[in-house]
Amino acid sequence: MDTPYRTLSAFYKDKFGKRVYKLPIDGGFSCPNRNKNDGIRGCIFCNEQGSGEHTNKGDIINQVKLGINFAVLSNKGELFIAYFQNFTNTFAPVDVLKEKYYSAFIDDRIVGISIATRPDCINEDVCKLLKEISKTHYVTVELGLQTASDLTANAINRGYKSQIYLDAVKMLKSFDIDFVCHLIVGLPNETISDIAKTVDFINILPPNGVKIHSLYVLKDTPLGEMYLNNKYTPITREYYLEAVSYILTHIPKDVVVHRLTGDGEKDKILAPNWTKEKKKNLNAIFNYMTKNNLQQGCFYKNNSIRTP
Numbered sequence: 001m002d003t004p005y006r007t008l009s010a011f012y013k014d015k016f017g018k019r020v021y022k023l024p025i026d027g028g029f030s031c032p033n034r035n036k037n038d039g040i041r042g043c044i045f046c047n048e049q050g051s052g053e054h055t056n057k058g059d060i061i062n063q064v065k066l067g068i069n070f071a072v073l074s075n076k077g078e079l080f081i082a083y084f085q086n087f088t089n090t091f092a093p094v095d096v097l098k099e100k101y102y103s104a105f106i107d108d109r110i111v112g113i114s115i116a117t118r119p120d121c122i123n124e125d126v127c128k129l130l131k132e133i134s135k136t137h138y139v140t141v142e143l144g145l146q147t148a149s150d151l152t153a154n155a156i157n158r159g160y161k162s163q164i165y166l167d168a169v170k171m172l173k174s175f176d177i178d179f180v181c182h183l184i185v186g187l188p189n190e191t192i193s194d195i196a197k198t199v200d201f202i203n204i205l206p207p208n209g210v211k212i213h214s215l216y217v218l219k220d221t222p223l224g225e226m227y228l229n230n231k232y233t234p235i236t237r238e239y240y241l242e243a244v245s246y247i248l249t250h251i252p253k254d255v256v257v258h259r260l261t262g263d264g265e266k267d268k269i270l271a272p273n274w275t276k277e278k279k280k281n282l283n284a285i286f287n288y289m290t291k292n293n294l295q296q297g298c299f300y301k302n303n304s305i306r307t308p
């Protein structure tokens with residue numbers, strides 16, 4: 001039976017004709033949201049690894065080589081996207097960005113680059129560099145929105161207003177650079193109604209891709225402290241299924257679904273335990289959608305696109 005949403009693997013296969021694997025890379029960047037001298041530790045769910053749990057460290061060329069060796073040995077792909085994952089990968093002068101990004105292109109098997117960053121770290125100089133790279137490699141920017149609610153954004157210490165996301169998206173679109181929107185289900189005090197508002201918000205300027213995951217509580221984070229002090233209750237798998245299905249059915253059907261589960265290091269997750277069962281969660285989403293006869297985009301209305 002067909003997957004009821006547009007998978008990343010199928011998109012890559014269509015685009016490149018071969019199986020493509022994303023190589024997670026730690027580019028050695030930091031994050032403006034963690035660099036403040038006010039004692040605030042960035043987004044409440046972020047730990048010392050800056051949302052990049054599966055990367056190696058050190059020299060980028062070496063990381064790419066190690067990643068390829070691993071991917072080839074475990075038969076994960078034939079072509080590769082260099083995925084700058086940890087922290088904010090546009091948070092440096094452009095000449096530094098340029099050197100780091102290009103150093104990942106060690107041979108012709110690296111067909112693209114994916115750059116995780118914050119909307120408030122997108123500017124014209126960054127876009128010009130990415131545009132230049134896009135002449136030879138497929139470029140994707142991944143923006144951590146998580147929610148459209150400025151109230152929740154404040155509660156999780158995201159550090160920018162949602163309008164900044166739209167400004168960044170407009171700029172990326174003006175340079176014709178693909179972007180992926182990161183969303184989190186289970187943020188403190190959010191309900192399906194907040195999720196619906198976030199979906200309406202991203203549909204103003206629909207992304208090329210989405211990454212969705214349930215909020216999991218990591219050790220040594222402000223969220224971890226909230227959880228241990230009974231100030232945050234993790235969501236259930238049932239709620240997650242409902243929320244993910246809502247998102248998928250209300251976004252355009254051509255949006256590529258990059259991820260539907262969190263991928264935290266199991267021994268660092270305090271709760272909820274069900275988030276550690278990646279395969280089971282993916283199967284549950286598949287079963288929930290097929291049982292309810294749901295498909296990506298089935299409730300998406302073109303006329304919901306508004307001009308910001």
Ligand code: SF4
Binds near residue numbers: 031032041042086
């Ligand atoms: S923007 Fe990313 S790296 Fe920075 S604090 Fe938030 S989650 Fe962590």
